Amino acid sequence: MSQELLTRRRAFTELQALAEQQKPLVDLFSDDPRRAEKMTVAAGSLTLDFSKQRVTPEVLKTLEKLALEVDLPGRIAALFAGEKVNLSEDRAALHTALRAPSGKRPAGLEAVDEQLERMAALVEKVQSGVWRGFSGKRITDVVNLGVGGSDLGPLMVTQALREYTRPEATHLKVHFASTIDGSQLFDLLAHLNPETTLFTISSKSFTTIDTLSNADTVRAWLGGYCPDSELLHRCHFVGVSASAEKMTAWGLPEANQLYFWDWVGGRFSLWATIGLPIALALGMPVFRELLAGAHELDEHFRSAPPLENLPMLLALLGVWNVNCLDIRAHAILPYDGRLKYFPSYLEQLEMESNGKSVTREGVPLDYATCPVLWGEIGANAQHAFYQLLHQGTQAVASDFIIAASRYESMKDSAHYESLMTQHELNIANCLAQSRVLALGNAAVDPTDNPFRHYPGNQPSSSLVVDSLNARSLGALIALYEHKVYAQACLWGINPFDQWGVELGKQVAKELLPYLNNVGARSASDNRAGDCAPTMDSSTLNLSKLIQGGSNQ
């Protein structure tokens, strides 16, 4: 039996025993008036209050024991040193090297600076107007074509930091298109000017059909305005990938190619040249600040002891919730409209990384791993799914995220006071929700009024960001990245592969020729099964139904 299994750890057995003796949060708070003070930890611009988690000092000590039993410090050192922590793909996961100053990187990664400089030069050319479209006009719009890690990170950061856009970037509008059905492109192409639009094709593999089909549609669209294909590729496309050959094969000149490497996971790649849309939209200095903020958190992760270490704490509390309290759902609730895409970003980061059911060596697990994680801007979610959090039957752990100061740059404007009132309302809502989720309204007897009874005891963490800017956002993202890694170590799984995504892609490929066939026939033709004997009857019927519909 694998030593890596969580359930074989001594500290885990102790934690299970402690879970049996749990007291509700309302009692934990009344037992110790200094609870919040004792359970608040800071790292740079981030402060974590985990006092509303269902833990006692004894549970925390045992979680620390678990961290040491798993040798989290050793595993962290291995990650940073560039050891092959991604066993199933036999490679390192060195996203931390992308944001480290050159002197602090493992040897042999000089290409990191070289690509960053190439990216900066390209950004400069586009922003300054040296880069021109096919008819000689300046670029006004950029569309990033990418999906998953090649879309979500740049999209999330660009939205979050818009107010920090540097003067050199203000005239550029940056858009994102990821969906394979072409719907986002369809909307964008309807109002974009082909003469002044640049497309970044972002794909680590440069084989992802979602992205390449969007790129092909764009190329056809541009071809309708300029028949010179060489000119179009040179003036309207930039590729970002780990495969130079594939970018070249697609028609991209070498000067229009930016690279990154196999050892950067797709969902950890916004720090590499995949960050190009961020730099184009906000300015290269903002991108560099983002890297610096993430590096600060990296240093914290490497050096702070488990119970003062923010990523480790989030990871340990997550394991306590999932594996000891059986809480299998996790809500991400930013009380900040700028973090609109943060929940989707974390959905990929956490669930694609830790949605696994075998150990790093392939041994089946006998316990749960990543919970179902989803989220929404907190204040909006209050009017959508909070009812379930408050009075549903499902136990859910939540992360509340809020910035302490807001609208600093608006002090002289006429609506500053109103904005500050909104900020206070927002804080009040955030605090009220986490309080009610934790403590409920025990005073109301459920037998008197069952409809107005709030049971409480739903655990949450509150993360306070001093002020949301490039540096603190970099740290916030790195915090969750490291939480994911620490949690994977605790669960004994590999967070850096994603084999589960591959089969669906392969079956879609197999279905395509079959769909083409059905499309050429009538909907009533029941010979369809002959073309794809291995397909199930539901898939066959649905494809006939849909293709029949589209051909009537």
Ligand code: F6P
């Ligand atoms: O959906 C799986 C996935 O492989 C993600 O891990 C990745 O971020 C995304 O597809 C896009 O991949 P690529 O950057 O290679 O186009």
